[in-house]
Structures are given as C-alpha cells and as structure tokens.
Amino acid sequence: MLLALLLALALQKPAAQTLTETWPDGSPRVVREVLSDGAGGWIDDGAYTAYHENGARAEVGRHAKGLRVGQWESFHPNGKPASKGRYVTGRMDGKWSFWRDDGVENLADSGAYQPVVETDEQGRVVCAGQLRDGQSHGAWSFYWDDGSLLAQGSYRSGVRQGEWIAFGLDGAPVQLCLSGEYEAGRRTRALDPERLAQLAASAGKRREASASAAAPGWLSSADGSAERLEELKRFDAERPRRARELAAALLTLRVEDDTERAAAAQWCERLATLARGHGLVDPSAALPDDRARLQELLRAWSLLLATSADQWLLWSLQLRPSCTSHASAPSGGPCPLLASPQLRGEPTAPHGSARAAAKWYARRTSDAKARIKLCGGEKEAAALDAALAWLVAHQGTDGSWDPAGFSSKCAAHSAPACQGDGESLNRVGVTSLALLALLGDGSTLSRGAHRDAVRAATIWLLDQQNRESGRFTDSRLTTFMYEQAVATWALSEALLFDEAPELRRAVEVAVEYLLKSRNGSAGGLSRWSYNVPGMEARFDSSLSSCIVLALSAARDAEVAVEASVFAGALRFLTELTDPATGRTGYDSIGSSSSRVTRINDHFPSDANEPLTALALAARLAGGELPKSEPLIAKGSALLLAKLPRWETGKLSVDFYYWAFGAQAMQALAGAVETGPWMRALRVALLAGQERAGGAKGSWDPTVDPWGYSGGRVYTTAMGALALEGPLRVDPARYPHKK
16 A cells, blocks of 8 residues: 555656745746756746736746747736747747737737758757748757757848857857847847857857867968868868868967967968958958957858858859948958858748749759750750850850950860950850850759859859849940840859859849839830930830840749739730731831841841740740730741741841740740741751861851850850750640640
C-alpha cells in the first residue's frame, strides 16, 4: 500500500506556484504560475497576467514549460485592446490583430503569422523567426553551424528594421559589419560600444577564441599568400569552404606591434580589392595606427567572408552610384551592401521558392540529344554553338560587347580582325542582346558552358545603371529607351535563374523606370516614346513591343508588374494593327518599318514583316492566346507568306524579323503550322553564317538593315536568338485548342 502511494506521488505533476511581482507602490506588476527548474529558479507554466502601472491589465495568456501557448491578448494603459492572437510552442501562429490606443487597427502589424525554422542538410538550425503575410516580420535569430548565435534582430514587412547585432566565429560581437540601427532595410547608425557590450552579455555564454592561437604562416606574413586569394576569387563550389578558412584565420591575427599591424592591414586591403572597392569603414581612416579599429576591421571581414562568400554577385559589383549616394551610412560612408550582408537562410519571400514560371524555361537544357532535337538537327545545334563561341571570344575584358571595338579581341585568338563595326553608343543594347543569347542556351550566372561570360556581362550592365533612377544609358540618346528595354529583359532572365538581392533591386528599379516612362491615355493605353529632348513624342509598335517583352520577363522573375500595364499595351498594338490583314504598323495602321535617310533606306521596308512578328511575340508574352484573339492567326499568316531567305541581292535579310519571328512562331507551334517558317529560317541562317577565320560563327552586318547600328555583334546575337527559338519558348505555355 505504501509503495503504491509513493509511486502515485512520483508520477504526479509538480505542483505549480503563483509568484507576484509588484510595482514600487506595491500594486501587482506580474502574476504568474511557475514550476521549479530544479536549480533554484522558476519556469513559467500556467496562467500569466501583466499589469500597467495604473493597474490596468497589460497582457494575459498562458505558458507551458516556459513557452507561450494558446490565446494571448494585450492592452493599452487606457484599457483598449492592443493585440490578440495565438501562440504555438512560443511562436505566433495564425491570424493576429493589432490596434492603436485610439482603437484603430494597426494594419502594418495585423495579418496571418507563420513560424519559420530553417535547417541545413545536416538538420542544424540555420535561422528561426516568423512571417507575416508571407514576409519576414518581427524577431529573427540566425546561427552558426555549431548552434551558437550569429545574428539577431527584427524585420518589418520583409526588411530589417531597428536594432541588429552580429557575433563572429569566436562568439564576440562585431561592430563594423551588420550590427547597427536599421530603417527600411538600410543601416543608418552603428551601435555604440556600450550597447554592443550590453547585448553581448545578454546573449548568454559565448565561445572564446584561444588566446594562444597563432595565425598560420601564409596569413601572418606581410606578403601573405597570393595563391589563397586567387583560390577565393574563383566562383565555384569550393569558394565557401576556402572563405570560411580565411575567415577563421583572420581572427588569429594580432595587431600588437608594427609587423603584425602591417600584415593585418595588408589583408584588409586585399579583401577590399577582392570586393572591388567596397569598404567597411571610411577609407580615410588611419587604420594601421589604430589597433582597436584595425582589430575590429579584421572581425568585420571575417564575418563577411564566413556569411556571404557564396554570394558571388555581391563580391563582383562595383557599386559606384550606390556607395557614394548614401551619406547616412555609418563610419563615414561604407557601401551598405557589405556593411549589411545577406545572411544564410535570410528570408526573401516571396522569392525564396521555385518560381512559378521556371517550368516554361526548362527547354534551355544541357542534355545534348534534347538540345539537338529542339534546335532542328546537329547542323543547327552546331551553328548555334559557333555563334555563341564567336560572341564569347569577342566579349570585352570589362564584360561588355563594343559594337565598334569588338575586333580588338581577334588578335588574342590568332585571327584576322573581323569587319563590320557598328555604333559604339549602342553598347548597352548589343551587350544585352548578347547576354540574352547566352542565357537562351542554358548558361546562367551559376552554371553552364558560358557562365563566366554571363557573369561578366551582368556585372557590366549593373555597373552602367543609375541605382536611383533605374536608367542604364544617357536619356539624350535616341536609342536609350530600346536599350532600357533589352537591358531590363536580359537582367530579368538572369534573375529568374539566380536570386541575388542586388540583381533583384536592379531589375526592380529598371522596371520602375519603364513604368514611370509609360504614356497612358483616356482609353487605358500603355505606350512609350523615345522622350529625347527636341523630339516630339511619337509612339510606335516596335518600342512598345520590346518593353512588353522586358516586363513579361520581369514578371516571370516575380517582379511586380500590374496586369493593366500589359492590357493597355496590347490595346495600343491593336490600334496599330490592320483588322483585315493582321499587319502591325509602325506608328499607324499601314505604316512600314522605319528607315534612316541615306543610311539604310535602300533596304525595302516591305520585304519582311518585322513589326508584325515583334507584335505577335509581345501579344503572346502579354497574355493573349491564339484561341481568343483573331489578329494572332492573321498575323501568323502574314509571316508564313514571307519566309526567311538568305538573298542578299534582294536585300531581304532581316535579323530583327528572324529573331522575333522565331519567338512568335515557336509560341504558336500547335496553333498554326509553323514548320515551313522555322525550316526556312534555319536554312537561311546556316547559308549566311561565316564558316572560317576569325569571323567563324558570326553573320555579316552589311546585309541587314540595322547592321550599320549594331554591327557584327548585333547580327550574331540576333542570329543566335533566332536559332534558339525552340529553346527559349515552350509552346505549352500558350493554350491553342479552340
């Protein structure tokens, strides 16, 4: 009997106690049920009520073993509700409502909350926090591989807001990188040392670096190891490992004497060079003479290497505009990017998951058999390979393609100089077209045979952009809106395959520029003009169609573009299209493709249907379907009546027509019989492609109406885009059954 009684007592839940904390006047401040933690402390378990100093309730809810659970409510001192919602094991989960003290709902905080805990491949927690309506919101914590704290702070509607603190690999707080006060995602003020020390103490037991740890020889030498830095520069799967090794080694450097300070300062200079001029502190600071500051700089570089080494774009951009325009940045103006790196696991909702549009780009395959089949045969696939190889061989060292200077690369490949210069002012445009051609074959920023060329071109384009306005080129040039369109298109496709915060921001502001440049009308039209000072506003189908293609690619990359923009643009194209024939005019029904007097006006404007082809591609990209829009069928019939021909004597070659026609006809495959047009296109391209010498793989620009402007780079990029039609476009995206 006694044994049974003892067993029953042992199985009983420990008795809860009620503790009361009071305000100075003796009134209750907190009344909570607790359990002993077995070490002389208490764990909240049961009912919990907090009170304002005026006696009004402040917060009501329950705990289970120290974690908030179930329904919780909070109140303002005047008694009005402040918040209401549910916790699950300590995290907000489900609908939460928040109110101001005047009773008005605070919509900036109310919403559907979802707890998030992200782990790596080994099951270790990377970060933990919560989402509100799909965006990071509220407190988040990030962790190193061993479970120790890496960083903690808060988000508001998807961006950092308020106080953040970061801890290095050795557990000590880092002042010059990430830690600070944030407003709308941008670090505006560094944390003072006292506050850093206070936060570090509250973070619990931290790891300590070994006082006896010595810097490896390759690091502590004033000369250092050039080989180690070269290894780090390479963009491959090993870069994070190499960077983590260097990050740990930096923490072993000491700055007690002149020799040690010289080695440390030299490594900071090397890393700044690797980051292409980005700085973590004011470059005018006399760091070698300031031991504490130099030690902090080493800690900052260590944190940066360990957290963002695989973000190749961050380390490759030269952000001249953005790094000089943020006067509010701490420490005299360091680049906000490197001062606030993207953390591993940091939410980028709604861009963190696979894009819905990704399946429509899956034809850009590296599978040799599938690629040959899609291209139309081995000869066609080889022709595409040759065109892309020519483009890569003639890319400038800065990543661009110069329409008038590409031939300078011929000597490096032991080939005679190629002929066929264009106009150098179109550099952004032809670089964007060449980048689109490389992306169309399946190379991206992170993979593919031409990965390095894609990266270099992307970096160059981003360097050309004004980060505030989003514009890429001088608005006084007559071609600048065309270049804005194709640059936005190319960067959007790059973003679709590889998420990078700075690339996304560049696409967003580029799209914003296009949308702001739109000229609407009472009828809801979306149209664009060249908007060059001294030119009258003239709206044409060519420019507007190119912009629709750019905005469509941006939308695929999950950059917001309102549906009304596409609807208005398609209405404008309809206004320029003959309802009887389906032919799209330049700036009015029946008007032909433009020509420049005494430059290309000897090319017949009616030999092809370039404007109809481009308008068809824009209609389909903008959302129109063959089964519901009769003008699409009529337009495609016009293209089938004018098959591509390599007939230089008749001046019928038009790469503009062929590239956009390939995109339109490939999208229409199944809706109409496009085979004759695509077969004729391939025959024409193979007949005209150069087969020998330094020009092998390219096409002569003198036979094309616009070759004088873009040169051999233009015709080769457009020829490659034409051959890639079946790779770039999946007809399954455009339902065609009536």
